[in-house]
Every structure is written in structure tokens, then in C-alpha cells.
Amino acid sequence: MADIATIILVGQEKLHIKxxxxxxxxxxxxxxxxxxxxxxxxxxxxxxxxxxxTAFNKWPGLQSKQFNWALDNLTIGAKWILRLDADEYxxxxxxxxxxxxxxxxxxxxxxxEFTLERKFMGGVIRHGTNGIQMIRMFRNGRGRYAExxxxxxxxxxxxxxxxxxxxxxxNLNSLEWWKEKHxxxxxxxxxxxxxxxxQDPRKVKYYKLPPYFRAFAYFCxxxxxxxxxxxxxxxxxxxxxxxxxxxxxxxxxxxRISR
Numbered sequence: 131m132a133d134i135a136t137i138i139l140v141g142q143e144k145l146h147i148k149x150x151x152x153x154x155x156x157x158x159x160x161x162x163x164x165x166x167x168x169x170x171x172x173x174x175x176x177x178x179x180x181x182x183x184t185a186f187n188k189w190p191g192l193q194s195k196q197f198n199w200a201l202d203n204l205t206i207g208a209k210w211i212l213r214l215d216a217d218e219y220x221x222x223x224x225x226x227x228x229x230x231x232x233x234x235x236x237x238x239x240x241x242x243e244f245t246l247e248r249k250f251m252g253g254v255i256r257h258g259t260n261g262i263q264m265i266r267m268f269r270n271g272r273g274r275y276a277e278x279x280x281x282x283x284x285x286x287x288x289x290x291x292x293x294x295x296x297x298x299x300x301n302l303n304s305l306e307w308w309k310e311k312h313x314x315x316x317x318x319x320x321x322x323x324x325x326x327x328x329q330d331p332r333k334v335k336y337y338k339l340p341p342y343f344r345a346f347a348y349f350c351x352x353x354x355x356x357x358x359x360x361x362x363x364x365x366x367x368x369x370x371x372x373x374x375x376x377x378x379x380x381x382x383x384x385x386r387i388s389r
Contacts, residue, residue: 160208210268211221
């Protein structure tokens with residue numbers, strides 16, 4: 131059994147939760163927590179059936195706040211905490227690496243950085259935005275999320291170690307569902323852009339560029355310069371919707387709020 135507690139935050143995730151938990155099984159984490167924030171659409175029943183520990187907390191408005199609530203209120207008995215979303219999963223090779231190497235990591239290391247890969251509308255995205263490094267595991271008691279509007283980041287004690295662990299974001303919902311979700315994201319990112327509270331220096335530079343032009347330039351960078359077109363139709367869809375449409379939407383929200 132891996133000395134890991136996995137925390138999965140869910141709203142209504144009947145479509146994804148079974149896949150997430152099934153692919154987590156080979157890791158054999160000591161604890162699996164599913165933290166719900168909405169009335170169950172069947173997610174709760176599946177999670178219980180598959181042996182997860184469930185908890186409920188009304189949605190506090192930010193994912194970072196919900197995760198910190200979980201840290202403060204769950205009885206976590208493992209040395210490491212792994213954060214996953216219901217539409218995410220680790221690759222089999224990554225699970226094997228964690229099982230073989232987690233116990234060998236130096237005590238000075240407080241957090242592990244994984245590699246995010248993505249699938250979108252049935253296709254694998256290999257170019258343009260692949261290979262993003264994200265902290266998704268940290269030692270119990272040595273990390274929590276900074277409560278920001280967007281791009282939540284784990285603040286931790288100790289050193290960071292980049293490891294050969296890959297996890298996939300593979301959402302199975304419709305494009306209309308995805309667009310509605312990103313309309314909400316756009317409002318929050320626009321507010322953060324106006325306030326100038328981004329932690330990522332790349333976003334600070336991005337929002338110094340002219341509105342709308344920067345969205346088009348960002349799409350061209352991803353799709354042409356970083357070879358997003360090599361991923362075919364899936365690549366075009368991903369870079370158009372997330373790299374151009376969403377960025378244009380944020381600029382529109384900035385203009386609306388600033389009036």
C-alpha cells in the first residue's frame with residue numbers, strides 16, 4: 131500500500147468518477163477521499179461502492195478554499211497527499227514509478243512536480259501546450275493552496291522535486307458544457323487581470339499586450355510556432371477554443387468590468 135492520501139474534489143462527476151477511481155487502484159493509496167460540493171448525480175454512490183471515503187462541503191466559491199477545507203477537516207493518515215480531479219488520471223508507468231520510488235525521496239523534499247498532458251474531444255494534444263509542470267503531491271502538513279481566483283498554486287515547505295510522473299486531463303463532457311464552464315473562468319480571470327494579482331510572470335507579460343490582439347497572437351504561437359497543427363482536428367479544436375476563444379472572452383469581460 132502506497133503511503134498516499136488522494137483527495138478528489140467533485141461537483142457532479144458521475145461521468146468521470148468511476149474511471150478516475152479504477153485507474154487509481156493500482157497505486158493502492160492508503161486513503162481515497164472524494165469531497166462533494168453539490169447534490170449527488172450518482173457520483174456519491176459510485177464513490178462509496180468503490181471504497182472511497184466521502185465528505186460534503188458546500189461550494190465555497192474557489193477550488194483552493196475547498197481543497198484547504200479538506201486538508202483541515204479530513205482525517206488524513208498518510209505521509210503524502212495527492213490531488214486529482216475526477217476527470218484526471220495517472221499513467222500506469224507513473225503509478226509504478228511512485229510505488230517504487232516514493233519511499234526513497236529525501237525528507238527535505240516537500241512537494242513533487244508532475245507533468246500534465248491533455249486529451250480534448252477524443253484526441254491527444256501533443257503540441258502547443260503539452261508538458262506543463264504542476265505540483266500535485268506534497269507531504270502531509272507541509273502544503274496548502276494559496277486562495278487565488280485563478281491558477282491555484284500549492285504553497286509548501288521544503289524543496290520541490292520534478293519527477294517522471296504524468297497525469298492526463300481527459301474530460302468527457304460536451305463542448306457546450308466546456309464552454310459554459312470557461313465562461314465562468316473568464317469572469318474570474320478578467321477580475322484577476324484588472325487587480326493585477328497573477329502569480330505567474332508569463333501572465334503578467336501577456337496582459338501588458340493590447341486586448342484582443344494578444345488572444346490572436348497567443349493562438350498563433352501555440353498553433354503555428356509550437357506546432358499545434360500537427361495534432362490534426364483535435365489540435366485545432368483545442369487551440370481555437372482554449373487558446374483563442376477563451377482568451378478573447380477574457381478580454382471582453384475585462385472591457386465589460388472596466389466600463
